[in-house]
Amino acid sequence: MVTIDAMYARLRDSDDGVGILLADLWRLDPGPPPAGPPPARLRQQVAEVVGNIAVHWPQRAMFAGVRTLERLGQITLEHDETYVLAMISALGDRGEAEPRLAAIRADEELRESLLWRVFEVEGGGEVSLANVDKFSHPDAGWSTCLRTLAADGTLPRARLLDACLRALARDFSAYRAGFFSQLYTALAPAPAELDQARLLRLLASGVPATVSFAARHLVAADKAGGLDDPAFVGGAGAALTVPAKGTPLAVLALLDRIQARNPLLANDITAVVALGLEHRHREVQQRALALLRAAGATAEIAERVELLEPTVAREAADWLGASPSTVDQPSVAKPPGASPGTEPLAGPGTKPPGGSGTEQPAGPGTEPAAGPGPQRSVDERVAALLAGETDPFEIERFLADVAAGRVGRDLSGPARRVHRRGDDGSLGYAVAALVLGEPPKARGTLPAERIRELHRLAGPPRTLLATPTDASGWLDPAELVARLAAAPQPPHHDLVAALLRVHPGGRAGALRAAAGLPGEAGAAVRYALGGPPAPIGDRAVWIAAARSRAPLDDDPHLLAAGLGDPGQGRAVDIPLRVTEHRHTYRDGPYTRSVQWSEPDLRTCNGVADQPTVLAVRDWPGPGWIPWLAQTWPHDAEVFCGEALGEMLGAAGTERAYGASAVLDALAVHPGRLGPLAAGVLAAGLTATEIGPRTLAAEAFAAVVPPRRLDPALLAGAMVTLAHHATASRWSSALRASGAAPAVADVLSRALPRLPRDHPGLHALMATLHEESVRAGGVPVSPELRAWLAGFAGSSKAAKTARALLAEPA
Incomplete structure (x- = not known):
C-alpha cells in the first residue's frame, strides 16, 4: 500500500503519466488525506484519460483511481455518459477480479447510485459490458463480479434483476443486449422473482435473442403454476415472428396448454396461433396448422395457404379439400445491376459455359456504347x-x-x-x-x-485502345483495328487491356482489316484475332493475345517460348482446394484456439500486366473490384481465385468489405464461370453477414438456372467448403434465390457426397424437400436415392429422407 502523497511525488518527479497513477490508485492506503495540493492540471489530465478509456479499453483498473481522487476531494468530474463508459471500461482488470470488487465494496456512492447507470448506457466498439466481458477472463468480468456482490448481499438482488430487464427494454444492439439477458439467467431467478409484466413486454423486442429469453422465463413461470394466462395470450403474437424456430415452437406449445386449461381464451388463442402459419420455418407452420385443425379454424388456414411452405401447403389444401394451386414457383428475376449483353458470348476460340444469348458489339468506328441509364x-x-x-x-x-x-x-x-x-x-x-x-x-x-x-503520358490528346464498346467490358475487334491503325504505338498497359477485351464475334473481318498493322502490336492483334504467330518480344502483350485468341485452350506458340504457366501458354484450369488451419495459444491461465480456412491454389509470380495468371497480389479496396472483374471478360476464374480468400473470410469470422462487390461482379460476368467461381459463390451463400448472403442468392439466380455456372461445379464447391460453411445459412440463402429447380438440382448432387452426420444436414435436406415440391418433383438420381435410403431411426434427417423418397420424381 502507498499514500496519495507518495503518488503525487512520483507524478511530479518522474516521467510517469497520470494514467500510471490511476492504474495504481486502487491499491491506495486509505490513511490520511494528502498533505499538499494536487499537481497542477491534475483534473484536466484525468478528464483526458477518462475520455480516452471511455472509447479504448485499457484492460486495467484505471477508473478505480478516478473514484479515489474524487472521494478524496482532489478532483471533480461531470458524471455524464463518457464517465459511465469509462467506469464500464476500467473499473476492473481484465485478468483479476479483486480491483472491481474492492472498488464497489469501498465506495458507497458507487454502490448506491453510479454503478446502476451501467445498465442505461449501451456503449459501442471496444467499450461495452458485453465486449469487456467477452475478452476478460471468465472470473474477472462484470457478470461474475455483479453475481458475487449479489450473493454476499453487497448489491440488492431484486434491484439487479430489475435493472437487467429494464436494460433489455432499451434499444440496445443484440450483441450488447446479450450481456443483460445472460446475467439475468445466471442469477437464476425463482418463479416468485420473475417480473411477468416486464417479461411480457420483452416479447415485442426487436432483438430475437431477447424475445427468446423472455419466452423461456415465462415458460418457467408456467411450469411453476404462476403464469398470467390472459396477459400471455395478449402478448404472445409478437414472439411468433422470431426467425429461429425454437421460440415460436415453445410459444405454440404454451398456448396449447393454456387452451386446455382455460377454454374461455380459445378464440383469442386461435387468432394468435394463426400467426404461426406466417412464419418462415416449416416446423412452426406444421405445429400451428395442427393446432388450428384441432380447433376447426378453417377460415384462418384458408387465408394463409399461399404463405405456407410447399409441403405444409399441400397438407393444408388436403384438409381444406382444395387444390394447392397457389404453391407456384416464384419467378426468377435478374439481380439488380444486370445489364444487356452480360450473357455468355460464343465465338471462335471460346467455349461458352451454357446459354445462347449474345449481344453484338458496336460496329467499327463507333463511339463506346452508353451504359445503363442516361448519357x-x-x-x-x-x-x-x-x-x-x-x-x-x-x-x-x-x-x-x-x-x-x-x-x-x-x-x-x-x-x-x-x-x-x-x-x-x-x-x-x-x-x-x-x-x-x-x-x-x-x-x-x-x-x-x-x-x-495514363498519368505519365504526355503530348497531344489520344484515343485509348482498351475503351470497351459494350457495357459488359467487350471491345469490338473491328474497332480495335481501327484505333490501332490511327495510333500504331499504343501505351503498353493499354494494349494489354485491349487485347484481353476482344469480343469473340466478328474476328474474321477484323483480321483481314488488320493485315497492314505495323510492329509487334499489329502482329499481336492479328494473333489474337486468329492470325499467324510471330516472334515474341513483349511477353505480356503476347500472353494477352493468346488468352484472347483461345481463352480456354493451351497455346502452342507460347508453350514453345517457355511461357508455360496457367494463364500464360496454358489454359487456366485450377481445381478448388481449401486448407483448414487451427492455432492454439495460451491466454493467461486459459488455452484458446482459432480456426480458419485458406484457399490452397497454385499461384505464380504474376505481375500487373499478366492479369490472366493467378498470383498473390494485394487485394484492392471494394471500389476497384467491379473493374478488376471486367479485366478479362472471357473468363472469371483468375478474378475468383484471387477473391476466394476474401470470400472465405466473409463466411468465417472476418468482416470482408469486398464480398458484396465480388458477388455483384460474379453475377454479371460475361465469361466462363468455373470451379473457382463456384467456390466464391458457395462461400458467399454461407456468409456471416446478411448483406453478402442476399447478394449471393441473387447471383445464384443469375448464373445457375441458365447454366452459366454448372450446377455440378457448385455442388462440388459446397462439398469442398462443407466443413467451413454453416449449413443453415446455405439453406436460407438457396431458398431466398427463388430458383427452386436449380436449388433442387444442386442439392441433389451435393448431399450424397456429405456424411449423414454432417452438422446442419437436416436444414439442407428440408430445403431440398421444399424446393423439390415447389419445382414439381424430386430430381431422379440413383446416388441421391441410395444415400437417402441409408438413413435409419427417428431423427429429423431420417424422417426427411423418408419423406423425400416418398415424393414423386
Whole structure:
C-alpha cells in the first residue's frame, strides 16, 4: 500500500503519466488525506484519460483511481455518459477480479447510485459490458463480479434483476443486449422473482435473442403454476415472428396448454396461433396448422395457404379439400445491376459455359456504347466517380475522357477534397489524382497500372485502345483495328487491356482489316484475332493475345517460348482446394484456439500486366473490384481465385468489405464461370453477414438456372467448403434465390457426397424437400436415392429422407 502523497511525488518527479497513477490508485492506503495540493492540471489530465478509456479499453483498473481522487476531494468530474463508459471500461482488470470488487465494496456512492447507470448506457466498439466481458477472463468480468456482490448481499438482488430487464427494454444492439439477458439467467431467478409484466413486454423486442429469453422465463413461470394466462395470450403474437424456430415452437406449445386449461381464451388463442402459419420455418407452420385443425379454424388456414411452405401447403389444401394451386414457383428475376449483353458470348476460340444469348458489339468506328441509364456529360461522370460510383464502363469512359483532354479543372474542388482524405489506395483517390494531375498511389493490378500509365503520358490528346464498346467490358475487334491503325504505338498497359477485351464475334473481318498493322502490336492483334504467330518480344502483350485468341485452350506458340504457366501458354484450369488451419495459444491461465480456412491454389509470380495468371497480389479496396472483374471478360476464374480468400473470410469470422462487390461482379460476368467461381459463390451463400448472403442468392439466380455456372461445379464447391460453411445459412440463402429447380438440382448432387452426420444436414435436406415440391418433383438420381435410403431411426434427417423418397420424381 502507498499514500496519495507518495503518488503525487512520483507524478511530479518522474516521467510517469497520470494514467500510471490511476492504474495504481486502487491499491491506495486509505490513511490520511494528502498533505499538499494536487499537481497542477491534475483534473484536466484525468478528464483526458477518462475520455480516452471511455472509447479504448485499457484492460486495467484505471477508473478505480478516478473514484479515489474524487472521494478524496482532489478532483471533480461531470458524471455524464463518457464517465459511465469509462467506469464500464476500467473499473476492473481484465485478468483479476479483486480491483472491481474492492472498488464497489469501498465506495458507497458507487454502490448506491453510479454503478446502476451501467445498465442505461449501451456503449459501442471496444467499450461495452458485453465486449469487456467477452475478452476478460471468465472470473474477472462484470457478470461474475455483479453475481458475487449479489450473493454476499453487497448489491440488492431484486434491484439487479430489475435493472437487467429494464436494460433489455432499451434499444440496445443484440450483441450488447446479450450481456443483460445472460446475467439475468445466471442469477437464476425463482418463479416468485420473475417480473411477468416486464417479461411480457420483452416479447415485442426487436432483438430475437431477447424475445427468446423472455419466452423461456415465462415458460418457467408456467411450469411453476404462476403464469398470467390472459396477459400471455395478449402478448404472445409478437414472439411468433422470431426467425429461429425454437421460440415460436415453445410459444405454440404454451398456448396449447393454456387452451386446455382455460377454454374461455380459445378464440383469442386461435387468432394468435394463426400467426404461426406466417412464419418462415416449416416446423412452426406444421405445429400451428395442427393446432388450428384441432380447433376447426378453417377460415384462418384458408387465408394463409399461399404463405405456407410447399409441403405444409399441400397438407393444408388436403384438409381444406382444395387444390394447392397457389404453391407456384416464384419467378426468377435478374439481380439488380444486370445489364444487356452480360450473357455468355460464343465465338471462335471460346467455349461458352451454357446459354445462347449474345449481344453484338458496336460496329467499327463507333463511339463506346452508353451504359445503363442516361448519357452523362464529362463533368457528371467525374462527379459520380468522385462520389463513389464504381461502374467499370463509366471508369473506362472517364479514362478515355482524360486521354482525349476532355477533363477540365472545373471539378478540381471536389477532387481536392477526395484527395485530401488520403485514402490513397481507393479508386476515388485515383480518379481525383488524375483530375488534379497528381501521381496516383495504387498499383499492383492492371487497372491501377493503367491509371498510372495514363498519368505519365504526355503530348497531344489520344484515343485509348482498351475503351470497351459494350457495357459488359467487350471491345469490338473491328474497332480495335481501327484505333490501332490511327495510333500504331499504343501505351503498353493499354494494349494489354485491349487485347484481353476482344469480343469473340466478328474476328474474321477484323483480321483481314488488320493485315497492314505495323510492329509487334499489329502482329499481336492479328494473333489474337486468329492470325499467324510471330516472334515474341513483349511477353505480356503476347500472353494477352493468346488468352484472347483461345481463352480456354493451351497455346502452342507460347508453350514453345517457355511461357508455360496457367494463364500464360496454358489454359487456366485450377481445381478448388481449401486448407483448414487451427492455432492454439495460451491466454493467461486459459488455452484458446482459432480456426480458419485458406484457399490452397497454385499461384505464380504474376505481375500487373499478366492479369490472366493467378498470383498473390494485394487485394484492392471494394471500389476497384467491379473493374478488376471486367479485366478479362472471357473468363472469371483468375478474378475468383484471387477473391476466394476474401470470400472465405466473409463466411468465417472476418468482416470482408469486398464480398458484396465480388458477388455483384460474379453475377454479371460475361465469361466462363468455373470451379473457382463456384467456390466464391458457395462461400458467399454461407456468409456471416446478411448483406453478402442476399447478394449471393441473387447471383445464384443469375448464373445457375441458365447454366452459366454448372450446377455440378457448385455442388462440388459446397462439398469442398462443407466443413467451413454453416449449413443453415446455405439453406436460407438457396431458398431466398427463388430458383427452386436449380436449388433442387444442386442439392441433389451435393448431399450424397456429405456424411449423414454432417452438422446442419437436416436444414439442407428440408430445403431440398421444399424446393423439390415447389419445382414439381424430386430430381431422379440413383446416388441421391441410395444415400437417402441409408438413413435409419427417428431423427429429423431420417424422417426427411423418408419423406423425400416418398415424393414423386
